Structure formats: C-alpha cells, structure tokens
Amino acid sequence: MTHKVLVLPGDYIGPEIVTEAEKVLAQVNEQFGLGVEVEHGLLGGAALDVHGVPMPEQTLRDARAADAILLGAVGGPKWDSVARELRPERGLLGIRSELELFGNLRPAILYPQLASASSLKPEIVAGLDILIVRELTGGIYFGEPRGIRTLENGEREGFNTYVYRESEIERIAHLAFSLARKRDKRVCSVDKSNVLEVTVLWREVLESIAPKYPDVELSHLYVDNAAMQLVMAPKQFDVIVTGNMFGDILSDAAAMLTGSIGMLPSASLDKDGRGMYEPCHGSAPDIAGQGKANPLATILSVAMMLRYTLAAPEAATAIETAVSAVLDAGLRTPDIHTQGDRLVGTVEMGEAVVTQLRSR
Numbered sequence: 001m002t003h004k005v006l007v008l009p010g011d012y013i014g015p016e017i018v019t020e021a022e023k024v025l026a027q028v029n030e031q032f033g034l035g036v037e038v039e040h041g042l043l044g045g046a047a048l049d050v051h052g053v054p055m056p057e058q059t060l061r062d063a064r065a066a067d068a069i070l071l072g073a074v075g076g077p078k079w080d081s082v083a084r085e086l087r088p089e090r091g092l093l094g095i096r097s098e099l100e101l102f103g104n105l106r107p108a109i110l111y112p113q114l115a116s117a118s119s120l121k122p123e124i125v126a127g128l129d130i131l132i133v134r135e136l137t138g139g140i141y142f143g144e145p146r147g148i149r150t151l152e153n154g155e156r157e158g159f160n161t162y163v164y165r166e167s168e169i170e171r172i173a174h175l176a177f178s179l180a181r182k183r184d185k186r187v188c189s190v191d192k193s194n195v196l197e198v199t200v201l202w203r204e205v206l207e208s209i210a211p212k213y214p215d216v217e218l219s220h221l222y223v224d225n226a227a228m229q230l231v232m233a234p235k236q237f238d239v240i241v242t243g244n245m246f247g248d249i250l251s252d253a254a255a256m257l258t259g260s261i262g263m264l265p266s267a268s269l270d271k272d273g274r275g276m277y278e279p280c281h282g283s284a285p286d287i288a289g290q291g292k293a294n295p296l297a298t299i300l301s302v303a304m305m306l307r308y309t310l311a312a313p314e315a316a317t318a319i320e321t322a323v324s325a326v327l328d329a330g331l332r333t334p335d336i337h338t339q340g341d342r343l344v345g346t347v348e349m350g351e352a353v354v355t356q357l358r359s360r
C-alpha cells in the first residue's frame with residue numbers, strides 16, 4: 001500500500017524547515033517500510049509568484065488526491081501590497097476550507113530539556129501537556145458578509161461576521177471530547193458568551209454534547225480569563241476547545257509556554273481523519289535564508305501525520321523519541337538556545353534527528 005503525501009513548502013523559512021522534515025520522513029519511510037510517495041506543490045506567495053493566485057487549481061487537485069499534506073508556512077512582506085483576496089494567507093485558508101479540515105489539533109507539550117527556555121518559571125510549566133482543539137473552517141475567519149465599505153459620509157468601515165452553526169460546533173465538540181478520552185478526560189471550552197451570541201450557542205451545544213461523554217469533565221472559560229489562566233497556571237488544562245480566532249490567539253500564547261513556537265506542530269483533520277500537517281508558527285521573514293529556523297515543529301508535524309493519518313504510530317513515536325534525544329544532547333536552534341547549549345542551525349538540527357533515527 002502506498003500513501004501519497006503532498007508537500008507544500010510555502011514562503012520564507014517554509015522551504016528551509018520542510019526540507020529537514022522531508023529528510024526525516026524519508027528516513028522513517030525507509031526504516032518502517034511505510035510506502036510513502038512524496039509530491040510537491042505551490043501554495044501561498046510561492047504560488048502567487050508563479051501562477052498569479054495563492055491557491056492554484058493544480059495544488060487543490062493534488063491536495064484532494066493526497067492522503068496527507070505537509071505544509072511549511074505562507075505569507076510575508078513581499079506580498080504585503082497585493083489585493084486582499086490574493087494574499088498568500090488566502091491560499092492557506094482556502095485549502096483548509098476546501099478540504100473541510102475543521103479540526104485543528106495543536107499540542108503544547110513542554111520537553112523537560114527546554115524548561116529553562118520557557119518564558120515562565122520552570123515549576124509553572126514543568127510537565128505541561130495541553131491539547132488545543134481549534135475549529136478551523138468557520139467562525140469569523142470565514143463568516144459572510146465581510147469587507148471594507150465606504151459609508152455615505154465618505155468614511156470607510158471594515159466588517160466581518162462571527163457565525164457558527166450548530167453542526168459546526170457539534171463536530172468540533174465531538175472531536176475534543178473523544179481526544180480527551182485518550183488523555184486526562186478534561187475539556188475546557190473557551191468562549192465569550194458574556195458578550196457574543198454566537199458563543200452563547202457554542203456553550204449550549206458543548207453542554208448538550210457533554211452527556212454523551214460522561215467520563216469526560218467539561219468546564220467553560222471566557223477567552224480573556226483563559227488567556228490569563230494560560231500564563232498563570234497552564235497545567236490546569238488538558239484539552240482546550242475553542243473557535244477559529246480564539247484558537248489562533250491562544251495557541252500562540254500556549255506555544256511560548258513550551259519554550260518556543262518553533263517547537264509546536266499541528267494537525268488539521270477532516271471528518272475521516274485525512275489531514276494537513278504544519279508547524280503552528282509562521283514564515284518568519286526576519287530569519288529566512290539564514291539557516292536559523294527551528295525545523296522541529298515541522299518534524300514533529302510529520303510525527304502527527306504518521307499517527308493521525310498514515311496509521312504508523314511506531315514511526316511517529318520514533319521521531320518524537322529522536323527529537324527528545326537530540327535535545328538531550330544539547331542541540332539548540334537560536335529560538336530555544338540558552339547558555340551552555342550547543343547552538344546549531346536548521347540543517348544541523350534536521351540531520352541530527354535523522355542520524356538519531358538511523359542509530360535506533
């Protein structure tokens with residue numbers, strides 16, 4: 001059996017980190033006989049430059065035909081002045097939406113070796129293991145109407161629509177509850193139901209699904225409080241489930257608890273578990289082309305791909321163990337570097353993981 005993996009490197013540091021992740025994928029493919037076949041495509045600014053659109057038809061066709069997608073990162077200042085509907089980010093949002101990748105899993109796990117790289121005191125973050133489940137194809141990111149219009153008095157007004165249907169809330173709730181079952185069995189739903197009707201409904205639907213999972217405890221927090229709790233006492237959380245925009249924001253905050261956003265992988269799944277895998281971080285134009293970017297978030301995204309879509313949990317664990325061993329050996333890219341560690345670049349970090357896998 002073969003698995004088709006479509007690789008979309010994207011922009012700025014995207015190709016640098018994806019190259020290392022592909023080396024790791026090739027290594028486990030050989031070691032575990034996974035039958036993975038890799039193809040490449042263009043998305044984001046890279047696609048815009050070649051085809052004039054951020055999500056070319058060809059890319060969408062290849063994405064639909066693939067079992068899994070590995071994405072680097074898209075966007076950056078080079079395309080700041082292009083029309084809004086042609087922005088590189090639209091390519092990413094388009095592919096999420098077209099493939100109905102509604103379930104975004106963002107695990108924030110603290111590797112003990114990185115406790116001192118966290119912005120919080122080691123005792124606050126030691127043992128941290130949070131899973132953020134972010135709704136990815138709805139909410140204010142996609143709600144219509146949207147735009148910028150000119151009022152009668154000539155003043156301009158920007159507007160978006162924050163909307164969720166019951167069915168959209170139900171499916172993300174089921175995903176969060178079933179994932180919690182495999183963990184510490186606690187779901188915290190984050191909303192703003194003291195102000196926004198759409199999240200009043202969100203909370204109601206969560207409550208209505210909860211009895212189907214009597215072994216899982218459901219709690220609720222307003223998003224402002226959740227942000228505070230995340231940086232005050234993050235270990236209270238097991239699974240956090242929330243909408244698209246709140247999830248975007250909270251996952252960046254959670255990322256920094258783990259030392260660096262350069263460590264955070266993600267999976268975006270459809271209802272059948274097919275998915276797109278990408279680091280949570282962006283295209284980091286400020287460090288692009290310097291060989292400094294941390295490839296571990298992308299490498300760990302490959303591990304998630306093996307676990308969630310390609311049904312190869314041993315290979316996934318092997319990658320995670322190899323990453324841990326490389327951190328044990330003291331290798332650090334600049335984002336996770338503290339005094340006394342060995343400073344390495346993107347390629348050296350990637351190759352160290354491959355070497356570690358080979359020596360199993």
Ligand code: IPM
Pocket residue numbers: 074075089092093248280282
């Ligand atoms: C993310 C990113 C994207 C998002 C951007 C690049 C459109 O921030 O995956 O978190 O907002 O979803």
Ligand code: MG
Pocket residue numbers: 248249252280
């Ligand atoms: Mg984000």
